[in-house]
Amino acid sequence: xxxxxxxxxxxxxxxxxxxxxxxxxxxxxxxxxxxxxxxxxxxxxxxxxxxxxxxxxxxxxxxxxxxxxxxxxxxxxxxxxxxxxxxxxxxxxxxxxxxxxxxxxxxxxxxxxxxxxxxxxxxxxxxxxxxxxxxxxxxxxxxxxxxxxxxxxxxxxxxxxxxxxxxxxxxxxxxxxxxxxxxxxxxxxxxxxxxxxxxxxxxxxxxxxxxxxxxxxxxxxxxxxxxxxxxxxxxxxxxxxxxxxxxxxxxxxxxxxxxxxxxxxxxxxxxxxxxxxxxxxxxxxxxxxxxxxxxxxxxxxxxxxxxxxxxxxxxxxxxxxx
DNA sequence: CGGCCCGTCACAATCGTTCC
DNA sequence: GGAACGATTGTGACGGGCCG
Numbered sequence: 324x325x326x327x328x329x330x331x332x333x334x335x336x337x338x339x340x341x342x343x344x345x346x347x348x349x350x351x352x353x354x355x356x357x358x359x360x361x362x363x364x365x366x367x368x369x370x371x372x373x374x375x376x377x378x379x380x381x382x383x384x385x386x387x388x389x390x391x392x393x394x395x396x397x398x399x400x401x402x403x404x405x406x407x408x409x410x411x412x413x414x415x416x417x418x419x420x421x422x423x424x425x426x427x428x429x430x431x432x433x434x435x436x437x438x439x440x441x442x443x444x445x446x447x448x449x450x451x452x453x454x455x456x457x458x459x460x461x462x463x464x465x466x467x468x469x470x471x472x473x474x475x476x477x478x479x480x481x482x483x484x485x486x487x488x489x490x491x492x493x494x495x496x497x498x499x500x501x502x503x504x505x506x507x508x509x510x511x512x513x514x515x516x517x518x519x520x521x522x523x524x525x526x527x528x529x530x531x532x533x534x535x536x537x538x539x540x541x542x543x544x545x546x547x548x549x550x551x552x553x554x555x556x557x558x559x560x561x562x563x564x565x566x567x568x569x570x571x572x573x574x575x576x577x578x579x580x581x582x583x584x585x586x587x588x589x590x591x592x593x594x595x596x597x598x599x600x601x602x603x604x605x606x607x608x609x610x611x612x613x614x615x616x617x618x619x620x621x622x623x624x625x626x627x628x629x630x631x632x633x634x635x636x637x638x639x640x641x642x643x644x645x
Numbered sequence: 646c647g648g649c650c651c652g653t654c655a656c657a658a659t660c661g662t663t664c665c
Numbered sequence: 666g667g668a669a670c671g672a673t674t675g676t677g678a679c680g681g682g683c684c685g
Binding site: 382383384444491492493 | 670671672673
């Protein structure tokens with residue numbers, strides 16, 4: 324997180340030595356601001372890009388140097404000068420001095436660049452943290468009157484414990500972040516630099532259209548990692564699944580209701596049939612019971628009649644025999 | 646003065662990024 | 666997907682400083 328420090332570092336001075344068309348040049352900032360004025364192509368952009376972003380992260384890619392994003396010029400060209408009039412070998416220094424807004428504390432970051440024709444580019448970035456100031460009590464020349472710039476080894480010795488020297492771009496970037504910005508993660512610092520690079524694009528003034536602004540701002544935003552997106556995509560996926568399931572269940576429910584309606588009608592019909600059968604059977608049973616009791620009465624009478632007849636019959640037989 | 650050790654430099658190889 | 670370029674790492678040669 325960015326600390327809200329009311330006594331911030333502000334840019335105080337910036338300087339170039341043996342770099343591009345500059346022999347030994349110093350720019351003094353006023354309240355952290357600098358106004359560069361000049362005709363098109365006079366080198367305002369080239370001068371500024373040498374400080375921001377180059378001095379902030381040490382990224383020496385040609386496309387980063389050029390505000391138009393082309394790869395036409397390598398940093399080596401700025402160190403050696405033009406193709407024909409240039410030198411065969413040269414050491415350049417670029418530096419920026421920061422001052423605390425309210426106190427007399429100074430911090431200088433910078434880089435040395437050594438180029439040899441056809442031999443690529445050597446780089447060493449440094450920070451002076453003990454308050455020594457370039458041109459006042461710290462010099463990038465071997466001797467003050469002879470303008471021979473220090474080699475890396477010589478600079479390291481001269482800085483000593485009062486600062487740091489880094490030869491790797493990543494280390495230099497981490498060092499600048501540590502002293503100037505204080506982001507917890509180097510990635511955050513990287514994002515800030517990317518934003519600065521995006522915002523300085525001349526497209527901003529050339530094509531002032533909302534879509535272009537949108538494009539630039541969009542590009543400058545930190546991309547979301549898969550890690551960040553996974554919970555969301557999973558949630559959306561779940562929502563989709565649940566929605567699909569719900570729709571399916573609703574269809575099923577409708578169909579089941581239809582089925583139920585028909586089935587109920589069928590059930591009622593069957594029940595009615597059964598009930599009618601029952602009622603009929605019950606009536607039949609009642610009439611049969613009635614008939615049965617009638618027949619039983621009849622049976623009793625017949626039995627009595629039979630008894631009488633039997634008695635008569637016996638009497639008749641007895642009389643005969645006797 | 647010579648030998649040893651350490652740091653530097655140059656070079657090659659490989660990896661990563663960006664652009665077309 | 667390839668080309669170009671930068672970053673990084675490893676290796677060997679070289680040279681300067683230090684010590685005996």
